[in-house]
Amino acid sequence: MNLLEGLAIGFSAALSGEALLFCFVGVSIGMFVGVLPGIGALAAVSMILPVTFHLEPMSAIIMLAGIFYGSQYGGSIASILLNLPGTAPNAVTCLDGYPMTRQGRAGVALFITTITSFVGSTLAILLLMGFAPVLGQFALRFSSAEYFSMMLLGLVAASALSIGSPLKGLVAVVAGLVLGLVGMDVNSGQDRFTFGIVELFDGLNLIAVAMGLFGVAEILANIGNRRTTVIDPRSITIKSLIPTRQDMRLAWKPALRGSAIGSFVGILPGAGPSIAAFMSYALEKKISRTPARFGRGAVEGISAPEAANNASVQAAFIPTLTLGIPGDATMAILLAAMMIHGILPQPEFFSTQPQLFWGLVVSFWIGNLILLILNIPLIGLWVRILTIPYHYLFIGILFFICVGVYSVNNNPFDVLIVIIFGVIGYFMLIYQYPAAPLLMGFILGPMMEEHFRRALLFSRGDLATFVERPISGAFLAAALLVLVASLVPIARAALRRRAEAGGMDARSPE
């Protein structure tokens, strides 16, 4: 069957009244839970799942999938307005999104992330339409050695996430790696740094750490300020909400690169949108002619990661639909939902049930279009949240943080973790240690260890496996290149400083 025939089948299925209705309901619920920090697609999908038992299989899957990708749109809103990442990938959006808000450009930031999210999703959906079976097979060639080398590249690039002192950035990465050690070691089954606390067995809760370091720390830092609102209500004009031509010109290329990285990472069931967002941000900063603008409200710093995380979420349907291998817990529930409705995803899915496959894929795109149309008029409304006096606003934010974090595991222990990391984040803010590299180390550390050791189990202890496998070797070479490229300017600056002998404290370009 060719693409056009497939699209024809897909559109006729996805444009039926029932399919459109459930698509709309799904993406609306998704967007809503995405806006609420902490409460994500996982909770929503699992709560809605039993309701769908009585629906037509296609309507059920369209709605559940809509919740999943719809939540990605909402997630950036709290990050941009309040420095409050609802999920880990949104933490990257905080880096430049929140500074834009402080500059009175919250509307512009929301506008750009909405459009780039749509761009990212669309690109990934095109891949899904054209190449899903091939890409599914490609994903299988990614074994632990490849995952490790790719993540090493990510970690090396993490230096780009910090502004200011590279040394402090390094300290933050290492602190993140160390915190990632907490919990049961996958290989030996032994507990590490759990101090007998059963809740620490699975490690520290990622969402709690992210919300503490970004959201709570920001609140603590602001409480003492006499500033009454985040931005001046009078500064909100129609013009201030719409990006300038210059903004769009800066945003579109990073959005395409972000979509490409996001699609690539999304195809791999073991990576996830956080890595996509972090990597695309790092890439933009590395190739930018003005890297100093990053972290201070650069448009590229929000358009790339938002395109990446949305592309990644859409591309994650590729391994799920073609291999029956879900990339994360939410995808696993979607897969379970398909099974309950008697659909078994596999490579033959395309030919055996073309109407379902194409209907689903086309509905993704329609859902994204609905999200785009829904979001643009809402921007003005969201920005108005910032006109609430801060001493009222922060109580509301804290309330949502506590509810959101609690809802992840239904366990008050995680609320305690948020508070502890809020205090840590506050001191990091004061002493100018960047939080993003810590989060990156925290996410990547445990995954890298797991894959490193598993790759060695596969090769029965032969370290050469990392360079002998071509994809892994290429990633290692790239990591080495990035490392050298970032060390050269530092070394040069050090030499120059020595030559100048006791000049001003020159800040290295990194």
Place this chain on the structure above:
Amino acid sequence: MNSILKVALAAAAVTGIAAGTAVAQDHYPSRPITFIVPYSPGATDTLARTVAEVMSEELGVPIVVESKPGAGGTVGAREVATSDPDGYTALFAFASVHTVGPHQRDLGYDFDDLQPVARVATGPNLLAARVGTPFATLDELIAYAQENPGVVSFGTAGTGGLSHLHGEAFSRAAGIELFHIPFQGVTPAIAAALAGDIDLVIGMASSILPQDEAGKLVALAQFGEERASVVPQLPTFRDAGVDASLPTLIGMWVPAGTPEDAVEKLSGALKAALETDQIRDYGNTVLVEFSYADTGAFAGQLATDNESNRAILEELGLAQ
């Protein structure tokens, strides 16, 4: 005298009324029951919700299913073990929280702190091979592994988890040596088997069978006592002459000290629910072998498993 009689009569009446109220309160169940599922939302919690819906009709009170994940299910199990033993809080989980977890670390509860109610299901857990191994049946696997000790690798959902222990128990019973590779959950293990990185994978039928039907994995055997009705075509270990029966048990527990009649009521309602067409059809769809066993039989099976798991964990150096 008269007044004394009056008082006595009044007291008797009051006591009688009080006794009557006590009886009314004793009528179990008289308020909603909470089932705790100690895992992230997904297969098991959907299973619990489906069964709870039917049980709630049997018992005449609503059943609230709460998901309380963490530490392989032991966070939720601890919550049930330490809650009031009144029959209104029950655990719906895999038996590993009862017969494996407490041997590995101090969890705040022990084997004796949970009272079994009844068995819900017996897996089935399957052993499958990647495509392209030199063996296509269980017999061939055993013959090959005997000639090549430690060469054949098997992937499981984690070190010290039930499928790891069952894999070790099987290889001991078959007199072979397999190479264990742990994963974070069964999905990445299946992906590794599809990619050819591992030779064998152990997992529930719901994750293995679709891959087997698509020709991406070769299901070799099932771990249970008897052939499960959802996979009648696969041999058990006993069928192949290996003395091992390692069913993956899903069941219900209440805190130790729960009144016997409450345990009986729950067990009876569960039995009735599992006999309905609705649940039977659901089991066939999600490939779960519903198999009721009453309180006594389930408790006996758990006690046996508890001892054998302890022995294997000690041998592997994973016991606390």
